[in-house]
Amino acid sequence: MKRVALVGYGFLLSTIIGVIAAVFLILEGFTSELVWSSNNRLLESVLVIIGSFILYYLLKRWPDLPKTSQDSMRELKLNKTIDYHDVFFNLLITLVILSFGAGVGPEAALLSAIISLSIWQADKLRYLYFQYDELKKLPLHETLKRLFNPFKFQQKYVGANAPKIPSVIKQKRILYPVFIVNGILAFGLLIRQTDQPSFIIKLGQSNWQLVDIWILPVLMVVGIIFGELCKLFYKVFHMWIRKNNLPLALKVGLGAIVIILISYLAPDLLFSGQHSLNLLISGWSHKSVGFLISMGIIKLLFLDWCLNFNWRGGHIFPITFAAMIEGFAMAQMLPNFDRLFVVAIIATTIMSELISPVVAGIFIMLFFPLKLTPIIILVAILMYLKNKIGFKKKSVTKHG
Template sequence: MKKQNLIILLSGFCLSSLIALIAFLFLMAEKFGSHLLWESWGHSLPFPILYKGLLLLIGGLLVFAFKRKWGSLPRTSHELMEELKEHQTVNYRHTWRSLLLALIILVLGAGVGPEAPLLGAVIAYSIWQADKLRYLEANAEQLKQGTLKDRLVRLLHPSQYLLTYPASQKGTDKKKRLFFIINGLIIFVLLMRMTAQPSFITKLGDSQWQVKELILLLPLMLYGFLFGKAYHWLIKKLKRHLRKLSMPLIGKILIGAAAIFGIAVFAPSLLFSGQHAMHLVVDMGMKLPALVLIGLSLIKLLFLEVCLETGWTGGDIFPITFASILQGFAFAQFLPGYDPLFVVLVVSLSLAVTLLGKEWLAGIFISLFFPLKLWPVALILIFILQWLGKKVKVEDAHAEN
């Protein structure tokens, strides 16, 4: 029995390492494709504006062709989690399609992040891993009699040798599951380090904040909260009116391509999700006027909404983080007598938490860009925003009734 458990553990180790490798290759392909299309070719070919127009026209038609053939892809982590809650499993058969379409959308410069489709794929493949391990465990005796080649085929075959249990029988060993998750993360980090890839998190600098800055905490937090709520209200109204217009899929895709083209020509620093430009945000915050920073922040948020509404699907965490930090630097210019990073933290965290609607996820993610000295302030903000968010939801519910 111990030998059987060891075999299952080693099989899980191999599969979780494979999932980490897929995630790594996806990010490397995105980085390579983006650099090739926008840096290597974009700067070396004549008539750069014409090149960008043709690139996005061809890319938009490619996105349309795949969406018409495969349906509403790429699938995001939110969609996968909803399916998992409802059915206790997810359909992972064609996850590669979701990754391929997400990769095309990302390298074409859409203002969305890789985190949602990539995390969705990791969730799908993790369910696949669980079904594979169930099959191996249920057929352990049969596998003992097979050859090494037969065992490897059964372990690695993507669509066969799977066993999905009914919901009532689910419950993979929690220790094993934790081991596989940690193993996958370690393999992913090692691959990033071995290839000298930059971190997703860029420290924005050092802080020397003092007690006097606390007087700004509530006013700046309320600004971020109220701006986020006002933005949500405005976007909701606009979407309601726009959805009344019946537009074919090809029209939506091409509108999204036109929006990306406009950003590429007039504000190229806002292309993509913002993750690759995060190291530039400090220079932008220091050199650009405050009103320009606020304007760029708004354009970035609207660019995200246009991409999502026109079928250029992706994540919203990185774009919202980028836009929120830009607004934080704008307010730091309005308050020159105070610690700039304190101001940036309060504004960006409050705004990002409100826009994303996930206090702890957004709050912790934003905090990673700031020094440890500011983390206690971030923690206080998260608790206050969580309380404020619940209070507003209750009041909204009463108003609707």
């Protein structure tokens, strides 16, 4: 009976986590539409200014938010647990940032929230496991009150108290992935039922030929140079920010000013870019090389500006969008080659350079036809080896 109770409780909690993630994205779409649907640039500018005041107030109250997944993982490694009591404030601040047009993605705060809530789920399950006999003696309403109290009646992980029975350990290893899948299913079902737009857009078909493979290293070199220049700029810009130590109010205000400028000059670059990829095969398909290169660079600059001026969020979607733009620009310059073949190589290389080859490989594959999967994997592997060799050289130089 105890095992049944734990499994059922785990399924319920993982469903709640999936629903929270879906509701966050649904709210983000609704509030963004509310702010930007008037087609009145002056009104939208006023709303962004109001949004900056709201953000400033929230950041004054919770200066360590919003958290990213890296922040949560760092906290978990350091403390063996996570303080999940601020998870909804984390999502609230991110909701404000995303709704008012910042050029960042939802994935950082969303992954951070999922990590925190997963620790919460584990603590709740651990409480049920260790207190099961006591809970059985309580009236049903009192038992339910304890199990469904969101911030009380948890049990933190303590290595000395962890079950050592092999069968229990085996069950945990099986059940946790099952709970994760259940949460993903709950998330996907709610997203589908509410007709949310998909961020995955297939960019078309490819007819690349093996004879074209010779251009792969050339395109990778171009992508690497572009990525290295971006990293150099980011490094200099970050040093300038740290050196000047600007007050919070000024940083938030400067972020708002650039959002307003982008809304006038290049409104398609607002937000993360996750729903703008269709532009590359529709409205921007006949744009000039210069236009596309400029849009990709501006998107990356806009992202870094937002991240450094406290309009923080995820960087995967914006970098994906910018890398794709640069890929289509290069494809325009090489009309004799398969367009998506060129785009896939450039986009995977730039993303590998700016994020990681693993993320780039997995993410880029979602948007391209199956025929290009081997090329994307090959580029990701080559970039992984390049980074590994580069890291070893730096270590030798440092200790030599």
